[in-house]
Amino acid sequence: MLLLSGCSSPxxxxxxxxxxxxxDSVPAGTACACTPFPDLYANLLSPRAASINLAQPGFETTDVQQQVGADDIRADIRSASVVVVMAGANDMASAFDDHDDYPATARVVESTVTSIVDTVRREHGSPVDVLVLGYWNVVEDGEVGLSTYGPDGLAEAKQATRYCNDALRRAAEHSGATYLDTSVAFADDPTGLLAPDGDHPNAAGHEAIAGMLYDHR
Structure with missing residues (x-):
């Protein structure tokens, strides 16, 4: 009689x-000519990981809200194991340019991003990690920002950024997402991590954000 053992399939x-x-343009990799942080982050998670980067330059939160309702985007969302949302800078940058009411714009950002995350969760249909990212600045920063706005203007830009980030943090709390502040990936003077436009990350900046996301896992 033959005794068979250990024949189970792996x-x-x-x-x-x-x-x-x-x-928006930050995760899209605008002005960098490099691999943007979503792709770097995916590769850190696994060399076999896939990155579906749907970010678009110029997008405000309402643009993303409309985007997640499209059939092809819904299919992408259903395939996700992690969803990264980074939007709100362009909303607040418009308020900064027009010297508008920051609290009112922040309320729009908060409600819209909450709606975006709720739609992602509803469409996905099962638990999925959703990361909502804040900003180091919603407009230019570092040496370029100081040259463009002067000390007072740069201080006002930081105020607009705080309103934006607080709104994004509240949206994450309301929707059960995780809020991550990308400013922790940048030095007190972010010049060395920014592209020549002073507005978007360079290759080192994207690597810093990707590393921050990976460290959070």
């Missing part, structure tokens, strides 16, 4: 992670 390998990113 467990299948887990599916590689899929990172879906929604947002």
């Amino acid at each position: 467990a299948p390998s887990p599916a590689p992670p899929v990172v879906v990113t929604l947002g």
